Amino acid sequence: MQRERAKWTPKEREVLRQLFEGKKWDILAFRTLITPFYLRRDISSRWYGKWIIPRIRVRPKPKICDPQDYEFERDLTRAFHQSTLFKRGRDGLVMLNDIKFRADEVRKMAWSTIFQSIKRGSKQAEIEKAITEQYPKVRETGRLQALKKDLCDIVGKGERYIICSSSIFLMTLALYVCSPPKPAYS
Numbered sequence: 133m134q135r136e137r138a139k140w141t142p143k144e145r146e147v148l149r150q151l152f153e154g155k156k157w158d159i160l161a162f163r164t165l166i167t168p169f170y171l172r173r174d175i176s177s178r179w180y181g182k183w184i185i186p187r188i189r190v191r192p193k194p195k196i197c198d199p200q201d202y203e204f205e206r207d208l209t210r211a212f213h214q215s216t217l218f219k220r221g222r223d224g225l226v227m228l229n230d231i232k233f234r235a236d237e238v239r240k241m242a243w244s245t246i247f248q249s250i251k252r253g254s255k256q257a258e259i260e261k262a263i264t265e266q267y268p269k270v271r272e273t274g275r276l277q278a279l280k281k282d283l284c285d286i287v288g289k290g291e292r293y294i295i296c297s298s299s300i301f302l303m304t305l306a307l308y309v310c311s312p313p314k315p316a317y318s
Contacts, residue, residue: 201274205242212238240301243275247301259301263308276309283310 140148147165151158175191177184199205212234219227240247246266250259272280286293295310297303 199274199278201242204273208238208242236299240299242273243302244273244305245270246305250301256300256304259304260308263305267305267308276305279306280309 138145144165147161151162151165175185219230221227237247244263244267246263249266250262254262283293295303295306297306
């Protein structure tokens with residue numbers, strides 16, 4: 133009989149019956165019911181020997197690439213340490229948000245020196261304009277060279293890719309680097 137191999141135990145089936153036959157929905161009873169079922173489903177979960185989450189949806193392993201741009205990054209790190217002052221707030225404590233903000237700026241400069249010319253709070257159109265105008269003139273960092281190489285390899289194999297970033301500048305830069313140049317209109 134199928135009951136032995138059912139997903140729900142007799143007690144869980146009774147709770148389900150009460151939830152759906154009752155006039156009032158009890159969200160807490162429902163959450164209590166599904167939590168054990170929901171929590172045990174992960175990438176390696178199986179049901180009757182088959183994957184619950186198909187293998188094509190498995191999270192890809194990130195590829196770590198060495199940009200081999202040691203001198204440039206060493207100079208950036210040195211500039212960061214020299215420019216970061218430990219400002220103190222009214223309470224006398226160090227303002228860590230300022231240090232974090234500066235570290236984020238240096239991280240963006242490690243991708244491209246174009247970031248130095250972009251003002252804080254710039255709009256998307258201004259960032260795109262700065263990248264379009266300056267990219268052909270600036271030296272490509274090792275990170276950008278590695279990104280372009282990886283994208284060419286991925287596209288050459290016919291695979292799909294996703295570029296994710298929490299920064300509008302880095303996202304726009306990645307899009308510009310991996311997109312074919314726009315034709316000049318006359």
